Amino acid sequence: MSTAHVRHLIDYIEAELPQGVWPHWTEGWPREIEAGLLDAAFSARATYGTPTSGVRAVIARWRAHRGEPLDDLAALAEYADEPAALIAVLDNRQRVPGNYTTKAEAVALAARSLVAAGCRQSSELRDEEVRRNALVQIAGFGNATWECFTMQLGVCIPESRELLKDFVIDALAPEVEVTSTTADELLAAAATRLDVSPATLTHAIWRYQRAQRRLAGAR
Structure with missing residues (x-):
């Protein structure tokens, strides 16, 4: 060199x-696993936007609802059985690739799956098969979602x-x-x-x- x-x-x-x-x-969303998961979901086949529009607006609305820091997936997992409430909070009805469900519902289901796999906070995120599978098994998500999710948290797979x-x-x-x-x-x-x-x-x-x-x- x-x-x-x-x-x-x-x-x-x-x-x-x-x-x-x-x-x-930007650095992505270091130490904010909730923001990283929302980014990975809502940036798929969508315009990323500005700090006040698109993906970052979704994260800002969640932050206003949730407070800081955004580093506990259990908060999103709580909506797995009530996705309509999360849609209302995020004010976004986009659907995942394949049109299986809304991105909000997929996020809630993925959060619950990741928590069950032992990945609740950013410090627990690693590129391991059990954690990867916990995400990619959600309809509409896949390896590209996992790559985006990990990159936002500073885990370079x-x-x-x-x-x-x-x-x-x-x-x-x-x-x-x-x-x-x-x-x-x-x-x-x-x-x-x-x-x-x-x-x-x-x-x-x-x-x-x-x-x-x-x-x-x-x-």
């Missing part, structure tokens, strides 16, 4: 997802790491042979130069890569 490589990566970042334009320069590595490859190949370790080192150095936390940079890039993947799939 050289200073020139870091500079080229930063140039690519600034060209593709400039901080003044790309809306995802293999699928997410591959997206980040691919971004660095796009920025620097063929001049640089990019391994997972090289990608991590370059992203950490770029975050320092951009004066943001590594979590903020990787979250912004991950969102960008997800958007690019969706666009490619639509072609």
Whole structure:
């Protein structure tokens, strides 16, 4: 890794997802597992919006109802048998992919399932089969939901790491042979130069890569 490589990566970042334009320069929802689950559900096939619209408006309404911190899935699980009440709180009737149910009901069911699997707070979130299965078994959710959920809490699973590595490859190949370790080192150095936390940079890039993947799939 050289200073020139870091500079080229930063140039690519600034060209593709400039901080003044790309809306995802945040750390996600560290230590707020409820917000992370809501984000994973409501960002699926939806416009992410601004801090006062879209997904973040849903989370803001839940925060106003619930208070802080949003780090106990039992609060959402309480609505598993009464989803209409959660729909009213969130003021959102969007449905999950496949139209199986509302996103609000799927969130409540997933929260109950995750609590039963031993994942109630952000400190208990790990990329383990029992926890992953607890989420993906909910109709309308899947591995993409799990990837988004974990990323919002700062848990970078293999699928997410591959997206980040691919971004660095796009920025620097063929001049640089990019391994997972090289990608991590370059992203950490770029975050320092951009004066943001590594979590903020990787979250912004991950969102960008997800958007690019969706666009490619639509072609």
